Amino acid sequence: MGHSSGMPKVFITGLGFITSIGNDATTVGDSLRALRHGIVRYPPFDHPSVPVKVAAPVREFQTEAEDCEDWTLPARYRVRREVLRSLGPGSLYAHCALLQAIEDARLTDADVSNDGTGLYAASAGSPGILTRHVTRMHEQGVMRCPPLGIVASIAGTVQFNLVAHFKIKGASTGFSSACASSSHAAGFAHDEIALGRQHRMFVIGAEDGNVETILPFAGMRALSLNPDPDTASRPFDVARDGFVGTGGATVLVLESEAEVRRRGVTPYCELLGWGQASDGHNVAISHPEGAGLAHAMRRALQASGRTTAEVDHINAHATSTPIGDISECRALHAVLGAEAARVAVSSTKALTGHGLSLAGAMETGFCALALRDGFIPGSAHIHQLDPACAGLNIPRVTRPTAPRVVLNNSSGFGGANVCLVLQRA
Amino acid sequence: MPEPALPVAPSVGKTFPPEAEAAIRDSLKRCSSSTIEAAVGYRRDGDTRHLPAIIIGIVERFVEPDLRARLGTGDDDLRFVEDLGIDSLTMMEIVILVEEVAQLQIPNDDLRNLRTLSDVKTYIDCRARGLPPPKPSKFFAIEDLVALMPVQPPFLFLNEASVSAASASGKYKITGQEFFLQGHFKDNPVMPASIMLEALGQLGVLHLLAGHVVAEPGKVVGSGTIFFTGCEGVRAHRVCKPGDVLTLSIKPKRMKLPLATFEGSVRVGQEKAVMAEEITLTYGYVEAVVPVVALPPAETNGVGPNGANGLNGVNGSAHDPHDAPVTGRV
Numbered sequence: 001m002g003h004s005s006g007m008p009k010v011f012i013t014g015l016g017f018i019t020s021i022g023n024d025a026t027t028v029g030d031s032l033r034a035l036r037h038g039i040v041r042y043p044p045f046d047h048p049s050v051p052v053k054v055a056a057p058v059r060e061f062q063t064e065a066e067d068c069e070d071w072t073l074p075a076r077y078r079v080r081r082e083v084l085r086s087l088g089p090g091s092l093y094a095h096c097a098l099l100q101a102i103e104d105a106r107l108t109d110a111d112v113s114n115d116g117t118g119l120y121a122a123s124a125g126s127p128g129i130l131t132r133h134v135t136r137m138h139e140q141g142v143m144r145c146p147p148l149g150i151v152a153s154i155a156g157t158v159q160f161n162l163v164a165h166f167k168i169k170g171a172s173t174g175f176s177s178a179c180a181s182s183s184h185a186a187g188f189a190h191d192e193i194a195l196g197r198q199h200r201m202f203v204i205g206a207e208d209g210n211v212e213t214i215l216p217f218a219g220m221r222a223l224s225l226n227p228d229p230d231t232a233s234r235p236f237d238v239a240r241d242g243f244v245g246t247g248g249a250t251v252l253v254l255e256s257e258a259e260v261r262r263r264g265v266t267p268y269c270e271l272l273g274w275g276q277a278s279d280g281h282n283v284a285i286s287h288p289e290g291a292g293l294a295h296a297m298r299r300a301l302q303a304s305g306r307t308t309a310e311v312d313h314i315n316a317h318a319t320s321t322p323i324g325d326i327s328e329c330r331a332l333h334a335v336l337g338a339e340a341a342r343v344a345v346s347s348t349k350a351l352t353g354h355g356l357s358l359a360g361a362m363e364t365g366f367c368a369l370a371l372r373d374g375f376i377p378g379s380a381h382i383h384q385l386d387p388a389c390a391g392l393n394i395p396r397v398t399r400p401t402a403p404r405v406v407l408n409n410s411s412g413f414g415g416a417n418v419c420l421v422l423q424r425a
Numbered sequence: 426m427p428e429p430a431l432p433v434a435p436s437v438g439k440t441f442p443p444e445a446e447a448a449i450r451d452s453l454k455r456c457s458s459s460t461i462e463a464a465v466g467y468r469r470d471g472d473t474r475h476l477p478a479i480i481i482g483i484v485e486r487f488v489e490p491d492l493r494a495r496l497g498t499g500d501d502d503l504r505f506v507e508d509l510g511i512d513s514l515t516m517m518e519i520v521i522l523v524e525e526v527a528q529l530q531i532p533n534d535d536l537r538n539l540r541t542l543s544d545v546k547t548y549i550d551c552r553a554r555g556l557p558p559p560k561p562s563k564f565f566a567i568e569d570l571v572a573l574m575p576v577q578p579p580f581l582f583l584n585e586a587s588v589s590a591a592s593a594s595g596k597y598k599i600t601g602q603e604f605f606l607q608g609h610f611k612d613n614p615v616m617p618a619s620i621m622l623e624a625l626g627q628l629g630v631l632h633l634l635a636g637h638v639v640a641e642p643g644k645v646v647g648s649g650t651i652f653f654t655g656c657e658g659v660r661a662h663r664v665c666k667p668g669d670v671l672t673l674s675i676k677p678k679r680m681k682l683p684l685a686t687f688e689g690s691v692r693v694g695q696e697k698a699v700m701a702e703e704i705t706l707t708y709g710y711v712e713a714v715v716p717v718v719a720l721p722p723a724e725t726n727g728v729g730p731n732g733a734n735g736l737n738g739v740n741g742s743a744h745d746p747h748d749a750p751v752t753g754r755v
Contacts, residue, residue, distance in 0.1 A: 069455065082489075082515070143530060147517035 007194045011260050011267035011425060012368045014105025014253030016097035019362060020056035020209075020246050020352050023074065024100060029369045033398045035380040037351040039229040039244050044211045052218050053227035056246035056353035057209055063089035064210065066132060083165055086148040088126025090206035090213075090358075091161045093249035098162055098202060101251035106265055111200070118170030120189045121158040121204040122181030122357040128212035129153040158206050158249075170198050176357075179317070180276075180412030181205065183360030186252060186420055187274035193256050194273075201254040205361030209247010213356065217245065220284060222321060233354075234381035235318035235325050235347035236389045243319040244353030250362040269371035271364075272306065272405075272421040275299025279415025286324050286411060290331025293317070293409060293417040297335045300407065300419035308339040312403035313376045315363045317411045318347035319354045328409065329389045336392075344399065345392050346379035360410040364420055367406045371424045374402030441468045452525055456482045464526045473553050476527065477546050483522050484542065487515050501543035502594065502674065527553055538562060540587065547591075562589035563635055573634055574627065575648040579604060582624035583673070588635040593628050594674040601667030616665040621699045625689035626653050628675050629706050633685055640710050647711030654684065658702025669693045675704070683707045 017024060020038025021031035030036070042055035044064070062072040068084050077096050079087070087095060102112060111117065130153035137145050146152075151160050156174040163172045171192055175184040182205030189201035207213055217223050224242035226232040233244040260267055277295035279287040286293075301307065314332065318325045325347075333340050348366050355362050370376060378397040385394065408420045446465055453461045460482025467475035485496050488509050495503060505511040511519070520531050523545075529552050531539075538561030539545045551558045565573070565586045574581060586595035599606075599616050606614035633646045640646060665671065672694075675687040685706050691699040 085518075140525075144521055144525060146521070147514050 008196060008199075009257040010190050010193045010254055010271045011257065012252055012269050012271055012364075012422075013255045013260060013265050013267045014101040014103075014107070014251075015268065015365045015368060016100030016102075016104060016251035017248070017362070017365060018058050018061070018093040018097045019248040019250065019355075020058055023058070023060060023096075025104060025365075025369065028366070029373055031351060032348065032366055032369065032377045033375055035351060035378055035398060037229070037233070037380065038246065039232060039351075039353055041227065041229060045215070050215065050218075051225050052215065052223045054224070054229050054232045054244055055209070055214055056233075056244055058093060058248045061089070061093070063092060063208070068092075083161075085146075086151045086157075086161055088129050088152050088157055089208040089210060090123050090126060090247060090249060091152070091158050093247070094121065094123070094158045094162060094204050094206040094251065095165065097206075097249040097251040098166060098204065101202065101253050102166075105253040105255075106263070107200075107253070111263070113167035113169055115169045116198055117168060117200040117202075118189070118192060118198045119159055119163050119166075119168045119172045119202040119204065120175065120185040120192075121156075121162065121172075121206065122175040122177075122185045122361070123155065123158045123204075123206040124176075124178075124181075124208075124213060124357050125155040125157050126153040126208050126212075127216075128208060128210055131212060158204055162202075162204065168202070171201070177414070177416040177418075178412035179319075179354070179356050179359055180410040180416045180418045181357040181360065182250075182362075183274075183364070183408065183410035183418035183420055184276070184416075186254070186271070186361060186364055187276065187418055189252075189254050190271050190274060190420075193254055199256045199259045203252040203254060203361055203364075204249060205355065205358040206249035207247040207356050207358040209245060209355070209358075213247060214245030217243070224320065231381055231383075233320045233350050233352075234383070235316065235320045235350055236329070236379060236386055236394055237320075237382045238384045238386040240320040240322060240325065240386070242321055243349065246353035246355045246358070248355065248358060248362070250358060250365045252361055252364055252368070267425045268368035269406075269425050270423045272304035272423050273300060274418065274420045275301070275303055276416070276418045278417065281415050283415075284413055286327040287415060288323075288327060288330070290327040290329075290334070292415050293328060293411055293419070294331035294334045296417040297331065297407060297409065297419040300421045301335075304405075304421040304423075306405050306421060306423075308336050308343070310405045311336075311339070311343050311407055312401070312405060313367075313370065314343055314345045314407045314409065315367050315377075316345050316347045316379075317359075317409040318379075319349050320347070324411070325386070326388045328411070329392060332392060340392055342393055344376045344395050344401075344403075346377050346395060348377055348379075350380035350382075360408070360418065360420075363410070364408050364422070367408050367420075367422050371403060371406060371422060375399060376401050376403055449526060452522060453483070453486075456486045460486075467527070471553075473550055476549050476553060479526055480523060480545055480549060481542070483519055483526070484509070484511075484545075486522075487511060487519050496542075501541065501546065502592075503542050504540055505542075506540070523549065529553065535561070540564075543592075544589075560590055560637065562587045562592075565631065565635075570631070573648070574631060575651065576627055576630065580623075581627065582620060582671075583627055583631070586628060586631055586673075588632055588637070590637040592674060592676045593632040593635070594672065595624075595628050595631075597624055597671045597673065599665060599667050599669050599671065606667070614667055616669070616671075618659075618661040618699055621661075621665065621671065621691045622656060622659060622701060622704070624671065624673055625675055625687070625691065625699070625701060625704055626706065628673050628689070629685065629687045629704055632675065632677065632687070633706065633708050638680065638685075638708075640713075643713050644710040645713045646708050650707075650709035650711065652707050654705045654707045656701055656704045658700075660700050662697040662700065663693060665691075665693060665698050671698065678703065683709055 022028035133149035192198040279292035463478035675689040
């Protein structure tokens with residue numbers, strides 16, 4: 001996790017997005033600047049027994065059918081049946097986002113497939129597909145299950161598929177720390193390069209973002225029951241009542257400085273380092289003082305050789321839940337001290353909703369766009385700031401200010417906290 | 426009970442409610458309409474003559490579009506892996522759909538012997554009629570051939586072979602290192618047609634030795650008793666040169682001690698090279714020696730050696746999950 005002299009620097013050189021606010025980097029950047037959200041009344045929640053009404057689904061893809069051959073995807077993507085049959089919706093989004101990221105980073109086939117290039121992914125698997133397979137097993141018999149049902153649905157499905165289909169030969173594994181998963185993936189991918197083990201890593205966060213991934217959170221009263229897409233996700237607002245679910249995929253291309261120089265590409269930003277710490281408190285409720293998150297931020301800054309005085313922007317984890325947002329505000333105060341009034345803190349989850357395993361990579365991608373294009377996204381949908389969040393600099397609109405150093409926070413079940421530190425290249 | 430007029434499968438045709446028909450139609454929705462009608466017809470009347478159309482239709486649905494034309498040639502010797510590009514996972518998908526439509530279960534042990542369209546058609550037909558499936562074709566890798574055959578390198582013209590009661594097929598790649606090519610011809614190596622006929626004869630020898638001949642009790646065909654006696658109707662159609670892969674196949678026509686007559690063909694890809702209407706070998710019996718160790722035939726494809734009913738990894742049975750079929754990657 002360290003950032004001492006002599007260790008290779010790590011840069012973000014490519015991005016791929018399939019998200020509720022855009023299916024390419026340009027559209028996503030435009031949405032962040034215009035604070036255009038991706039939340040809609042979600043038809044699968046229309047049933048009167050479902051109290052949740054909104055979600056932020058990806059656009060241009062139809063992946064609700066049981067049979068993947070009935071799915072539709074944007075014309076620019078062609079996925080052969082042989083590939084499609086082992087993909088859940090999230091893995092399909094990841095497949096498309098990886099194609100984008102490879103093109104964006106201008107990587108050749110040889111750059112993608114060699115023993116110095118690895119892939120770390122995070123997803124919750126595909127609970128919808130898993131459910132259908134297990135139901136079929138019980139109803140039709142053990143031997144009538146699709147042979148690739150496991151591969152398409154268990155938690156490692158994203159890396160199983162992408163590593164094989166893109167002929168990845170370096171390090172590969174998956175991360176499973178719920179909403180911190182893809183930040184963990186980015187952190188450990190950074191280390192693979194910083195330690196000289198790999199020269200390039202793909203980092204992928206993906207989620208199906210459908211009934212089966214979102215609605216189970218209703219039982220723990222974590223979802224917003226607000227039926228208005230324009231206000232349902234409002235981190236830091238006094239009236240926030242839970243998060244809005246989303247899905248999609250984001251791919252980050254991480255490369256060593258030597259590779260950046262060899263290929264002659266212009267990176268989005270540098271990934272300086274990262275830190276992690278755990279709350280040791282509750283399986284699903286964040287520590288009231290945000291102790292673990294504060295510790296993770298301090299470690300991240302230390303590992304990156306940066307001080308709070310150099311930080312201009314923090315992409316908060318804030319999911320729009322009553323308890324979680326306050327914990328994070330307390331952690332921010334604890335770490336930033338006097339800088340709290342200056343550092344711009346915003347939660348882009350007001351626009352996208354909460355992407356769970358996707359969130360960390362998606363928001364790191366947002367930070368990379370902000371660093372390259374010189375803006376700080378506003379924190380949308382705040383009509384009345386929660387007094388418990390007072391004292392922080394939470395911009396309501398996007399600012400055309402180029403940040404120098406940016407932090408991205410993520411927290412997951414069990415009290416896992418990750419903070420990534422990025423810097424203008 | 427009188428013999429049914431049609432070859433009716435005992436397991437189907439009794440009740441076929443509309444829901445079952447709808448389920449069949451849904452399961453086969455990506456197959457041709459003739460496949461769907463054949464399946465519905467089969468489930469309605471149990472007439473096993475529908476089965477070939479069902480099987481071809483289901484295979485066609487899983488074959489990549491650019492290879493589908495091959496299915497239209499009516500060649501039942503098409504191999505799933507080599508000719509139709511179907512990997513072992515796709516084979517599982519085909520099997521699951523066939524099982525669902527034909528209302529039967531195909532055990533893993535049987536599945537691994539189904540290598541060609543003809544294997545599958547025969548197997549499903551027997552199963553649907555409640556008959557024992559035919560003895561599966563046995564695969565022989567080069568080391569199996571060297572161990573079994575009386576003829577040896579450098580005069581063995583089979584690299585691999587597969588033998589069932591009704592046929593045998595084999596492969597031979599002309600390497601260019603064959604000693605006789607130095608003189609046949611000067612600066613122009615061409616595989617002699619007589620040698621290709623010899624290769625067909627060798628396949629006939631293998632067929633006789635592979636255990637499909639019903640001998641007298643306690644006796645087997647002796648490998649030292651087999652010799653060439655004659656051939657009829659031989660035509661050479663194509664010059665074969667180093668690099669060509671010969672696909673050899675024979676089918677027994679008559680088998681009556683001491684003479685076994687086969688028809689045979691040699692192809693390169695889809696092109697005919699040599700056709701022989703009859704190749705006749707003479708053979709005899711010797712006392713059977715009880716083998717100390719029975720060597721199983723080599724594995725023929727990606728389907729693993731798991732003989733259990735596939736519960737691995739599902740119910741935590743005693744089987745090592747690493748023996749699971751198909752992927753070996755559990």
